[in-house]
Amino acid sequence: MRVDIVSIFPEYFAPLDLSLIGKARANGTLRLAVHDLRTWTHDVHRTVDDTPYGGGPGMVMRPEPWGEALDALAPPEVHPPRLLVPAPTGARFTQAMAHELAAEPHLLFACGRYEGIDQRVLDHAATRMPVTEVSLGDYVLFGGEVAVLVIMEAVTRLLPGVLGNVSSLDEESHAHGLLEAPMYTKPATWRGLDVPEVLRSGDHGRIARWRRDEALTRTADRRPDMLASLDPATLDKRDLAA
Numbered sequence: 030m031r032v033d034i035v036s037i038f039p040e041y042f043a044p045l046d047l048s049l050i051g052k053a054r055a056n057g058t059l060r061l062a063v064h065d066l067r068t069w070t071h072d073v074h075r076t077v078d079d080t081p082y083g084g085g086p087g088m089v090m091r092p093e094p095w096g097e098a099l100d101a102l103a104p105p106e107v108h109p110p111r112l113l114v115p116a117p118t119g120a121r122f123t124q125a126m127a128h129e130l131a132a133e134p135h136l137l138f139a140c141g142r143y144e145g146i147d148q149r150v151l152d153h154a155a156t157r158m159p160v161t162e163v164s165l166g167d168y169v170l171f172g173g174e175v176a177v178l179v180i181m182e183a184v185t186r187l188l189p190g191v192l193g194n195v196s197s198l199d200e201e202s203h204a205h206g207l208l209e210a211p212m213y214t215k216p217a218t219w220r221g222l223d224v225p226e227v228l229r230s231g232d233h234g235r236i237a238r239w240r241r242d243e244a245l246t247r248t249a250d251r252r253p254d255m256l257a258s259l260d261p262a263t264l265d266k267r268d269l270a271a
């Protein structure tokens with residue numbers, strides 16, 4: 030997978046050199062390049078923003094630098110990338126979207142700042158590539174960079190070979206619509222607190238049942254919305270008794 034990120038704060042993406050994402054870049058699974066939007070400015074002040082038409086607070090990112098950046102990174106003669114624009118107005122980013130994006134050959138992220146990017150940049154890009162505005166959730170950030178870090182982590186871990194133990198992908202909560210059961214490791218007793226006996230019983234049937242019950246209880250307590258959208262077909266009679 031090829032990924033290009035355009036931002037006025039390219040240094041924000043230093044964490045993408047680390048850990049499993051760093052390894053994916055080193056072995057060629059992920060080809061990632063970060064670009065400074067100011068590369069495509071031509072004035073002495075390298076200006077990327079201006080006042081909003083119609084008035085209002087703050088500044089808006091000018092279209093010209095963005096247009097040149099997208100032209101350079103998504104030239105018309107090459108298969109177009111999927112353009113992802115983090116924004117408070119975007120569609121909520123979900124695990125399902127992460128799977129969708131992990132199947133794309135080329136992602137291009139446009140990180141806005143200030144009050145956002147001139148709408149014409151997205152409208153013009155949409156004439157020659159798929160454009161998706163995406164939001165992490167209903168809270169306000171300074172810009173799109175944090176969203177790109179989150180999306181890059183969620184997508185990269187789905188790429189073939191990145192996660193050593195593939196089964197951890199299969200058992201993921203958001204893959205089965207429930208929150209995960211509590212996890213424990215050695216020692217068996219720590220500060221007077223014991224690991225649940227069932228997890229040390231070796232009885233895999235009991236362990237699976239206990240984990241399922243814990244997952245259902247946690248989901249009902251913390252994320253009733255997830256329970257409401259659970260496919261009833263995935264619940265068995267023991268779940269309903271839990």
Ligand SMILES: CN1CCN(Cc2ccc(Cn3ccc4ccc(-c5n[nH]c(N)c5C#N)cc43)cc2)CC1
Nearest residue numbers: 115116141142144164165166168170171172173176
């Ligand atoms: C008068 N009102 C008019 C509406 N604005 C709304 C507004 C506009 C921009 C910004 C700052 N910003 C700039 C680019 C950018 C990208 C993503 C996000 C973002 N925030 N939250 C998420 N989940 C995000 C994601 N993903 C924020 C961004 C903040 C708030 C406020 C003032």
